[in-house]
Amino acid sequence: MNLGELTSIIDSYQGKKVAVIGDIILDHYLWGKVERISPEAPVPVVDVDKEEYRLGGAANVVYNLRALAAKPYPIGITGDDLYGEQIFAILQELGIDCDNLFRDKSRPTTRKSRIIAHQQQVVRIDYESRKDCCQELEERIVDSFKNMLPAIDGVVIQDYNKGLLTPKVIAEVLKMAADAEIPVAVDPKFKNFFLYRKATLFKPNIAELQKNTGLPVETEEELNQAARILMHKLDPEHLIITRGEKGMTVFSKKGNRTDIPTFAQEVFDVSGAGDTVISALILGLCAGVSIEKASLIANHSAGAVCGKFGIHPAYKEDIINSFKNYNKL
Numbered sequence: 001m002n003l004g005e006l007t008s009i010i011d012s013y014q015g016k017k018v019a020v021i022g023d024i025i026l027d028h029y030l031w032g033k034v035e036r037i038s039p040e041a042p043v044p045v046v047d048v049d050k051e052e053y054r055l056g057g058a059a060n061v062v063y064n065l066r067a068l069a070a071k072p073y074p075i076g077i078t079g080d081d082l083y084g085e086q087i088f089a090i091l092q093e094l095g096i097d098c099d100n101l102f103r104d105k106s107r108p109t110t111r112k113s114r115i116i117a118h119q120q121q122v123v124r125i126d127y128e129s130r131k132d133c134c135q136e137l138e139e140r141i142v143d144s145f146k147n148m149l150p151a152i153d154g155v156v157i158q159d160y161n162k163g164l165l166t167p168k169v170i171a172e173v174l175k176m177a178a179d180a181e182i183p184v185a186v187d188p189k190f191k192n193f194f195l196y197r198k199a200t201l202f203k204p205n206i207a208e209l210q211k212n213t214g215l216p217v218e219t220e221e222e223l224n225q226a227a228r229i230l231m232h233k234l235d236p237e238h239l240i241i242t243r244g245e246k247g248m249t250v251f252s253k254k255g256n257r258t259d260i261p262t263f264a265q266e267v268f269d270v271s272g273a274g275d276t277v278i279s280a281l282i283l284g285l286c287a288g289v290s291i292e293k294a295s296l297i298a299n300h301s302a303g304a305v306c307g308k309f310g311i312h313p314a315y316k317e318d319i320i321n322s323f324k325n326y327n328k329l
Helices: 003-012 057-067 081-095 135-151 167-179 206-213 220-234 273-286 291-307 316-327
Strands: 017-022 024-037 044-057 071-079 100-104 112-115 120-129 152-160 184-187 237-240 248-252 258-260
Touching: 003 291, 003 316, 017 057, 017 135, 017 273, 024 057, 024 071, 024 081, 024 206, 044 057, 044 081, 044 112, 057 071, 071 081, 071 135, 081 100, 081 184, 081 220, 100 135, 100 316, 135 167, 152 167, 167 184, 167 206, 184 273, 184 291, 206 220, 206 237, 220 237, 237 273, 237 291, 248 291, 273 291, 291 316
Parallel strands: 017 071, 017 152, 024 112, 071 100, 152 184
Antiparallel strands: 024 044, 112 120, 237 248, 248 258
16 A cells, blocks of 8 residues: 555545444543652652543544544443543534433443553553443433434444443344444454454454453464354454554455554553554445555554553544654655
8 A cells, every 4th residue: 555545545534424332431641750659658659740531432432533534423321420521521622422422320430540650650540330221221322323323334332341332232233233234343342242243343352352262362373263263153244353562463254364563663552542443444444445454554543542642543644654654655
């Protein structure tokens, strides 16, 4: 792929309408410095001088889609609290339609608080509930998707196992999308892994693949074997395994395997890289790009965000710069 083709493909992502169904997360950052150890316990004392809130989980997928000039439509839940309000405020500032985000009084807004000193994460504190959402919310989520279905080009299902994606929601969304012949890209976690049958694209990481197949995945042949089992059980059009420093491997129903190396020049933070990858992949599917080229662009997107600290989306210029740096153009 040359630079002209890359630019043309990214431009074709503009205006694509994508439903994003998944667990909405607020990433909370406390930045500071350490100059002393606590007299109360052998732990560092962080003097905080900056505090930030950023979009995480499915909300970060929304942000990444927006960064590439697509039109995302999030469907999800937050708690009925100040942190939920913070998510709404950030999304509304980005011009994102929040009509299908629902407040659940029975749970907190999922929040990950990271305390960072001298560009190093000291500790992460998670606030969350993993219980499945109630039947009323299930029905509202399914109805929301049904209503937007005629207007969208693709779907991302971003499962962080925080309770939004129940078996009922998964089954009904997949069926409606299949009936409408709309591509679905799934980013799974450990729970619900085998419920996503016949998705267009299924993207586990290497740890999720190993745990759910029960097989060691240390050699290339073991990877092939685990992928064959997963292709048989789930029957996706495309299976993409993200492999950290080894990049990603693409398996297609036709039996093809494509290995794509990592493009990260420096890795400061891998947080949110999976969200970036699935965002670029669904846009490639919506635009009719080959899975190999869509995956190549997605991996450049991930490489770009891994070079930044904290959650950031990949913009067109980030992807192009990664492509130029790797190809020395």
